[in-house]
Amino acid sequence: MRATRSMLYIPADSPGMLQHAPVFGCDSILMDLEDAIAYTEKDSARRMAVWFLKEFDFKELFVTVRTNGADTKFFEDDIEAVIPCRPGAVRLPKCNSEEDIRYADEKISAVEMKNGMEIGTVKLHAMVETALGLENAFRIASASPRVTALTLGGQDFTADMGIQKTREGRELFYARGRIVAAAHAAGVASFDTVWTDLNDQEGLFLEAKEIVELGFTGKACIHPSQIATIHRAFMPAEKDLRKALRVVEAAEKAEREGKGVISVDGKMVDAPIVARSAHLLKLAELYGFDREAL
Ligand SMILES: CC(C)(COP(=O)(O)OP(=O)(O)OC[C@H]1O[C@@H](n2cnc3c(N)ncnc32)[C@H](O)[C@@H]1OP(=O)(O)O)[C@@H](O)C(=O)NCCC(=O)NCCSC(=O)C[C@@](O)(CC(=O)O)C(=O)O
Numbered sequence: 321m322r323a324t325r326s327m328l329y330i331p332a333d334s335p336g337m338l339q340h341a342p343v344f345g346c347d348s349i350l351m352d353l354e355d356a357i358a359y360t361e362k363d364s365a366r367r368m369a370v371w372f373l374k375e376f377d378f379k380e381l382f383v384t385v386r387t388n389g390a391d392t393k394f395f396e397d398d399i400e401a402v403i404p405c406r407p408g409a410v411r412l413p414k415c416n417s418e419e420d421i422r423y424a425d426e427k428i429s430a431v432e433m434k435n436g437m438e439i440g441t442v443k444l445h446a447m448v449e450t451a452l453g454l455e456n457a458f459r460i461a462s463a464s465p466r467v468t469a470l471t472l473g474g475q476d477f478t479a480d481m482g483i484q485k486t487r488e489g490r491e492l493f494y495a496r497g498r499i500v501a502a503a504h505a506a507g508v509a510s511f512d513t514v515w516t517d518l519n520d521q522e523g524l525f526l527e528a529k530e531i532v533e534l535g536f537t538g539k540a541c542i543h544p545s546q547i548a549t550i551h552r553a554f555m556p557a558e559k560d561l562r563k564a565l566r567v568v569e570a571a572e573k574a575e576r577e578g579k580g581v582i583s584v585d586g587k588m589v590d591a592p593i594v595a596r597s598a599h600l601l602k603l604a605e606l607y608g609f610d611r612e613a614l
């Protein structure tokens with residue numbers, strides 16, 4: 321298991337930004353060929369992406385490439401160029417139905433086959449960015465075993481809905497809840513959308529906390545300064561970790577003594593509470609928490 325908390329978008333036509341990617345401390349990068357790239361720069365951005373994927377040492381970073389949409393004239397060229405470079409995943413924008421996934425899957429498989437790669441080598445992260453995509457979220461997530469994540473594109477989603485994106489984000493509450501549940505039901509990861517105000521770290525933190533509580537496994541970002549804030553939001557509070565540890569230890573002791581239901585701090589503890597506590601500790605350890613330090 322690897323942490324997927326922070327995913328830094330880097331426009332694929334920015335070698336200056338790309339070359340610094342391994343020093344920022346993010347869990348992964350999203351090399352963008354879609355909306356961060358001007359229409360006239362698509363070909364040169366694609367060439368730059370290929371060069372970096374082949375020649376540059378991204379160290380431990382998981383590298384995802386966001387291609388242009390499956391319905392654009394750039395998509396096939398993107399897939400043809402990028403897949404042989406074996407990025408960890410391709411992020412497919414504006415997925416409206418399982419048909420988009422099947423189409424992309426077929427194209428990727430064909431390129432993998434042509435290049436002697438095992439089918440399914442490059443994973444697919446499906447972006448839900450429209451009301452139609454949201455309605456089809458579970459079908460999108462389960463359309464192919466290649467899909468390993470559902471992701472929300474909040475800017476496009478609000479534009480599609482004809483609503484405003486606010487600091488509080490109430491307008492995305494339903495979409496977030498639906499995406500996270502659809503992803504979980506399909507057994508894939510769920511990644512939240514970007515926070516665009518580079519001068520509002522508090523707003524970013526509150527939003528990141530909320531999406532962690534909803535169950536998202538990661539959040540995209542657009543600037544290196546946002547990475548630490550996202551990581552802070554993903555780390556459970558020390559008091560919750562202490563409580564989780566007490567619950568897990570009490571449950572282990574009860575099992576040794578052949579006891580059924582137990583109580584911790586005056587509250588009943590049953591199997592789902594033990595499972596939640598164990599999960600919280602496991603996540604915190606994945607994010608660098610040392611149980612012995614409590
Ligand atoms: C916003 C800005 C222009 C500001 O630049 P500025 O240069 O003014 O910033 P400064 O503070 O001056 O930078 C200080 C130093 O950091 C370096 N630096 C900055 N950003 C860096 C970075 N990302 N990676 C590495 N390095 C970086 C910079 O090079 C400089 O380095 P140096 O010169 O050496 O000192 C820049 O950040 C940027 O381009 N961001 C990515 C934008 C992007 O990809 N958008 C598309 C994805 S979202 C989308 O499509 C919505 C979505 O589809 C998706 C969804 O939600 O998932 C939906 O529908 O919602």
Ligand SMILES: [Mg+2]
Nearest residue numbers: 449473475476
């Ligand atoms: Mg978008």
